[in-house]
Amino acid sequence: MLQLQVLRQNEREVKDRLAVKNFKNPELVDEVISLDDQRKKLQLEYDTTQQQVNSASKEIGMLMGKGEKDAAEVKKKEVAELKARLQPINEQLIATESKLTDTLVQIPNLPSPLVPxxxxxxxxxxxxxGGEKPGLHAGSVPHWDLIKQYDIVDFETGAKLTGSGFPLYKGAGAKLQRALVQYFLDYNIAAGYTEYLPPFMVNEASAYGTGQLPDKEGQMYHMQLDNFYMIPTSEVPVTNIYRDEIVKAEQLPIKMTAYSPCFRREAGSFGKEVRGLNRVHQFEKVEIVQLTHPDKSYEALDQMVAHVEGLLKSLESPYRILRLCGGDMSFTSALTYDFEVYSAAQERWLEVSSTSNFESYQTNRMKIRFKDENGKTQLVHSLNGSSLALPRIVACLLENNQKENEIVLPAVLHSYFGKSAIQKS
RNA sequence: GGAGACCUGCUCGAGUGGUUGAAGAGGCACGCCUGGAAAGUGUGUAUACCCCUAAAGGGUAUCAAGGGUUCGAAUCCCUUGGUCUCCGCCA
Structure with a gap:
């Protein structure tokens, strides 16, 4: 969520920038400010009354010590009256505070000035x-046919085991997943990211921290018995590692990478767009996350973009990088670059990575802070990006590299895959 | 899954109802000492919110989390979470 202070000090600018995101409820900004005013008033009232209670209680203690029971009784009555007054104030204060956060979380992050x-x-x-679109041979087909011809992904059996959108990878298909994950992780580690293998379910606090809750609840699988959520991305557990912590300035930037399966309900999706591996409920992904000094986050974003680009280049895939416009960006992002690879048999671009700077929007919720040069506590900035999500990359690799009787893999994968091509079994 | 012990600040650790935000030790920071360092020594060392603000100052809350008892809770009670030990089960 946005920092109250920023919102109060730059009300006009905040509203202008929210307009870039096509935010429909700018009046929430005014609402937040008036709720905050209310909160301050109540807080002051509560604090001063509570102070009277506290000091009277101390006096009672001293009177009791001196054996002046009657005087103590008089004080006790005083305290009882004060407390009776305190109760409704406290109730109002709590109500106002929760309404304030409820409202504040409905305001999206401000887009950076670069956002179109x-x-x-x-x-x-x-x-x-970048990269070149391949010329396909005459009998070329989309990946949903290739996976059948080569018998490497079995959607029907996946549906039997779980439901539609849960692919069952087989043979070379399964091994290719493993090879890609391993390659991506090695590539990230070489760039200074620390590898994590996180839990694949998280609790409510973690889902709230990265912004999946409260607004995107329906997108996650929920384990009701234990109140855990299946992670939609490893961004959730990994960013939450530092939740409620104050790190040292010299620890920044903190660079983390993690592989995890990702679980998404994708409620409401259907049709040709989502055929085959284009959209599934469970997929493999390697993620990179950075926590940086607030002055360095855009520099870090550029580095991450270059990093992901290098990965796509190494896979010899035709790609393009998009800067998302205000209306297409996510709620929590300040600036997002999407990476798409060209799927030659489908003749369309597929998103394989989304790399964003969240500035302090996530860290404000998670209270991830550091001590700056002057010893002041400040929020760090958080960023993340996929490097990469597998299914669509696999779709492209299969389609773009298909030959008459085999699918030739990019050189960089040969040692990970153990062979240079996928053959029909 | 059953039985029990426990959860205090950056760390260790005291504290079983009354000026305890919390003794003591360690760590860290700064100063003194030194030619320099070590040792020694002095001082400082949480977070959030609010009031007042130029600065200083003051208040409230926080001893796993939430609730309760009480004039008063780190201390008593309840719930939840976590750690450890024993038993059971198990990849």
Whole structure:
């Protein structure tokens, strides 16, 4: 959530920038400010009354010590009256505070000045395009046919085991998953990221910390018996590692990477767009996360973008980098770059990574702070990106590299996969 | 799953109802001492919110989390979470 202080001091600017995100309820900003005023008033009233209670209680203690029971009784009555007054104030204070946070979390992060105006995906700005679109041979087919021809992903049996959208990888298909995960992790570790293997379920506090709760509850699988959520991305457990902590300035930037399966309900998706591996309920992903000094986060974002780009280049895939427009960005992001690879047989671009700077929006909720040069406690900035999500990369690798009787893998994967190509079994 | 012990500040650790935000030790920071360092020595060392603010100052809350008893709770009671030990079960 946004920092109250920022919101109060730059009300006009906040509203202007929210407009870039097509935010429909700018009046929430005014609401937050008036709730905060109310909160302060109540807080002062509560504190001063509580102070009277505290000092009277101390006096009672001293009177009792001196054996002046009657005087103590008089004080006790006084305290009882004060406490009777305190109760409704306290109730109002709690109510106001919770209404304040409820309102504040409904206001999205402010877009950075680099974010272009726009309403939908078509308004995103292509900032870079690289690699070459392959020329496919005559009998080329989309990946959902290839996986059957080569018998490497079995959706039908996955559906039998769980439901639609839960692919069962088999043989070379399973091994390719493992090879890619291993390669991506090694690539990230070489760039200074520390590897983590996090829990695949998280509690409510963690889901709230990265912003999946309260607004995106329906997107996560929920284990009701234990009140755990299956993670939609390892960003959730990994960013939460430092929740409620104050780190030392010299620890920054903290660079973390993690592999995890990701679970997404994807309620409401259907149709050709989501065929095959284009959209599934469970998929493998390697994520990178950084916690940085607030002055360094955009520098870090550029590094992360270059890092992911290098990965796509090494996979010899045609790709492009988009800067998302205000209307297409996520609620919590200040600036997002999406990476898409070209799927030659489908003749469309598929998103394989989304790399964002959240500034202090997430860390304000999670209270991840550091001590700056002057000894002041400040929020760090958080960033994350996929490097990479597997299914769509796999779709592209299969489609773009298909030959008459085999699928040739990029050189960088040969040692991880153990062979240079996938053959029909 | 059953039985029990426990959860205090950066760390260790005292504290079983009354000026305890919390003794003591260690660590860390700064100063003194030193040619320099070690040793020694002095001082400081939480977070959030609020009032007042130029600064200083003051208040409230926080001893796993939440609730309760009490004029008063780190201390008593309840719930939840976590750690450890023993038993059971198990990849």
């Amino acid at each position: 105006n726009g309403n939908s995906a078509s308004d995103n700005e292509v900032v870079k395009e």
